[in-house]
Amino acid sequence: MKDIRQKIVALLKEGYATPQIARMAKRLHEPSTTIHYNIKRLEKDKVIIRYKGIFTYAKIDQGYCTFLLINLVQEKYADPESVAREIAKSDLVESVNVITGDYELLLKLRCKDVDEYYAFVKGAIKKHGFAKVISLTSIKELKGEFVQKS
Amino acid sequence: MKDIRQKIVALLKEGYATPQIARMAKRLHEPSTTIHYNIKRLEKDKVIIRYKGIFTYAKIDQGYCTFLLINLVQEKYADPESVAREIAKSDLVESVNVITGDYELLLKLRCKDVDEYYAFVKGAIKKHGFAKVISLTSIKELKGEFVQKS
DNA sequence: ATATGTTATTGAATATTATTCAAAAATTAA
DNA sequence: TTAATTTTTGAATAATATTCAATAACATAT
Known part of the structure; x- marks a missing residue:
């Protein structure tokens, strides 16, 4: 099994x-x-939060890694946090940050492939109000939460 | 002690x-x-790489989180990986990705404060050839490698 | 369908490791 | 300096991981 x-x-x-x-x-x-x-x-003292496993993402159907820079629609602009909290619920989302600069949110996604990624983005644009989304696709991950690599 | x-x-x-x-x-x-x-x-099978602790970064002098979008100088453009490998060695660098789009590299930094961040960027621009650096400062981290938060 | 090799499951025995406890040492505050 | 608090530590115990051998499940070929 x-x-x-x-x-x-x-x-x-x-x-x-x-x-x-x-x-x-x-x-x-x-x-x-x-x-x-x-x-x-x-x-x-909550210095250590927990202990967890670190994986080879390609081997657990999460080999496609992307970052999304997001502009929210006017109506949501005032409260990026509540949008962020919603987005954070998705298993595909590794991290969510509210940021300064030209964009309001930065997401890190780990998907199985482009199809899953596309489905996520398509759904997210509709569900939460995204005015604009810039996708940065990772073509090589040299360091991650899992210390060094090749 | x-x-x-x-x-x-x-x-x-x-x-x-x-x-x-x-x-x-x-x-x-x-x-x-x-x-x-x-x-x-x-x-x-190397599905699981290791097991590690997850922390409250503010409590271990890493409360200042930023993302850097980097353009390499012409001479290094052909081999972003070797630059990335060098950068990855720094303890302040949590992740390094070679990406598609307008920038070649995306870094995630965890510093103690703006001073440490500035010192890093200043040094990195000189040391590795960065033609341009865009900094995205995280003002709220809603999700990270450590599952959910407030 | 049956035999054969491979991989996975499991209980019992053992080895390691974490945890508790109480005492002492070190540090801090008064 | 004294008293209160935190930290260190060894010994005893409890919990857990690991090993081992047997069985079961699964896949493949005949």
Whole structure:
């Protein structure tokens, strides 16, 4: 049942990981109880939010990466945040930022392919009011949330 | 010694976390050995690259987030990748993408403040050949690698 | 359909690791 | 300096990952 793999990946996207206290202890030459104590503090203080898995996106149907620069229609211009919050709900959306400059929003999308990307943009323009959308397609990702690559 | 905290954060940025097999097993109603087996497969197949911590950036001196759209100088235009690889080495750089459109590179920076950001840009323009740089400053991050927020 | 090789599932045993606890040390505030 | 608070740490325990071997499921060829 390959089904389990997908479920595992889904869980690891959200969290379901935990720090390796013993390994950190060895690396830092400190007792593991000291590391444990300090990690719990960092968690309580919300410095650390969670622990999650990092993936090879092409292998989980998210190989097509694009950035969208968005101008909102006049009516929504005053409150980009509520639009952003709505957009953020989509699984295809990796990040949403309200920005300064010529555009109001910057999205990072991770889609399976151009078709999925197109469907998203088409739907989003209609659903939320986008006056203008500039798409920047990533043709090579040299660094991402997952540290370095080739 | 608050020093330990910083070291822990540094390690968790790179990895030093591990999946919670038992918790996933309960959640998915599967034996933990089944989850274990499948996770190891995902790791071997490089579907899962690593596990890392996610932070509140403002609390680890990275509260100032910007995106840079970059045009390379003529001499470097033919090989944006090698420039990108160099830039990627900086700790301030969260992501580097070679993109299509009016610009060659898109960077995401996480700095402590405007000063650090300015120092980076100033240095980068000189060091790597940037013909033009457009900065998009994030004034609100509604979604990031760390799932949802307020 | 049946045999054969491969991959996946699983329980039981073991090895590792996280967690708790209590005491001591270090730091901070008064 | 003293008192209060936070941090460090070792020992004991609890929880979890890992290994192993057996079985099941699946795919492929005959």
